[in-house]
Amino acid sequence: MxxxxxxxxxxxxxxxxxxxxxxxxxTRADSNRVQDPEFDENLRQKSRHRADGDGDRGKGWRRKSSGLSRFSQDGRHVIQPPFTVGAFNIQKFGMAKLSDKETLQLIARLVREFDILLVQEVVDVSGKALNILLEEVNSGQSSQGSGLYEVLASPRVGRSSHKEQYAIFYKSTLVQIKNSEVYHDPGDIFIREPFLVSVSVNTVSPVGNEFCLVCIHTQPTSANKEIDRLVDVQKHVKDTWNMDNIIILGDLNASGQYIKSRDWETNRLRGAEYNWLIADHVDTTATNTLAAYDRIIVSGPMMDVVVPNSAQVFRYDQVYQLDQDILKKVSDHYPVCFSLETLAHPKIxxxxxxxxxxxxxxxxxxxxxxxxxxxxxxxxxxxxxxxxxxxxxxxxxxxxxxxxxxxxxxxxxxxxxxxxxxxxxxxxxxxxxxxxxxxxxxxxxxxxxxxxxxxxxxxxxxxxxxxxxxxxxxxxx
Structure with a gap:
């Protein structure tokens, strides 16, 4: 059972x-239901033509239309699949990684799994790597099919000579970027200041179709302090941008040796109003570390349109049947993701x-x-x-x-x-x-x-x- x-x-x-x-x-089943292989679909008759006397199809007969397909246009389907949000720390993402064609194609395939994807640890100084990846992502795609992607990159952030960027890949037919900025970080708490991106999604249910992404990659040794301070970042977004729907996502290093169980007792981001979609016991690493470093935390009314049980670690090596050597070329992390409920076309x-x-x-x-x-x-x-x-x-x-x-x-x-x-x-x-x-x-x-x-x-x-x-x-x- x-x-x-x-x-x-x-x-x-x-x-x-x-x-x-x-x-x-x-009695015979409804003609609108699929039956045996000999099932004969409903036919619709045009006004000037009739079937022959013995019931054969006459000229002008055709399959009965659902009446819905006429509304699928401009890159939007009658019923859009759930809107997927993801975050992926692509270890040391730069030109060296993309020089391997197989790795480039695999990363592009991963980007296309999501409607909007935060990529972290972009270390490329030349600025070319993101454009190369974007070109590969859109290769063979059509704006009338699955949709073309665009990318929004943050300024380089970090305290030392080692600086990183956050990059948002998003499906341009669905997502509109409304605003973006690097958090000003009073007190210099964050080693890599969060990147704030507010978006509007035309297919998501109204309660959750506008939200702000708080993109973060914490310093491991100060993970607890930075995670706690994300509450202040959320308050800044609510007060400055007047937004209640906030998604904090990225590599928070929120596990293992960097976070002790007693730390959660006083960490403000563990309050009841914050929904941690990736649980503490989940392994988000592609190594033998066994830690829930990568997280997604949702707050605001949009929780009502989060698809139940959709939050997961996307173990693409299992889905794509890849060996460990290829996995290591991409990253030591897996993507984490979840889905939002979408609307049917208003006319139907x-x-x-x-x-x-x-x-x-x-x-x-x-x-x-x-x-x-x-x-x-x-x-x-x-x-x-x-x-x-x-x-x-x-x-x-x-x-x-x-x-x-x-x-x-x-x-x-x-x-x-x-x-x-x-x-x-x-x-x-x-x-x-x-x-x-x-x-x-x-x-x-x-x-x-x-x-x-x-x-x-x-x-x-x-x-x-x-x-x-x-x-x-x-x-x-």
């Missing part, structure tokens, strides 16, 4: 099916339903024969129906509750089903649903109540073929 929490987007058709081969009550927003699903799978099965169970099922608040294969065999039984307006009533609704038939809802399934509702769903409850659109529904799917039961909680938001 297992459970999962996902957030999905659906079109106008609200119901989902366990398998598109199935039909309801032994009304056709989109957002649904979150908590799903618990149980390998145990009902005790009574499926056909008998379906015939005899009778329980207030629930309706049952059978889904049949083309040969008339019962394949899935769906038991669906009425709409539930209050999250607190969900558990009691599942409990009623367990009282009716303990083999349909085991104690383990009930306990799993309780856990998800009490702990995971609490973070969504405020949003659901504010929007006054919370519609909950319990769905039990009895898979006759695979002999398993799936209990799901559907939430339309």
């Amino acid at each position: 297992g459970s999962c929490l996902t957030k999905c987007h659906h079109g106008q058709q609200e119901e989902t099916r366990p398998d598109d081969r199935y039909t309801t009550d032994n 927003q009304k056709n989109i339903t957002t649904r979150m699903i908590i799903s618990v799978e149980d390998k145990r099965f009902i005790t009574s024969p499926p056909d008998q169970f379906l015939d005899e099922f009778s329980l207030k608040q629930y309706k049952a129906r059978g889904l049949y294969a083309k040969d008339g065999q019962l394949t899935v039984i769906e038991v669906r509750s009425q709409r539930i307006s209050n999250l607190s009533k969900v558990v009691s609704t599942v409990e009623a089903l367990r009282k009716y038939d303990r083999s349909l809802v085991s104690y383990s399934v009930l306990a799993s649903i309780k856990h998800q509702v009490n702990f995971v769903m609490k973070s969504w409850e405020k949003k659901l109540l504010e929007e006054e659109k919370g519609k909950f529904q319990v769905l039990i799917q009895v898979d006759v073929e695979e002999k398993k039961i799936v209990c799901s909680l559907l939430i339309n938001t």
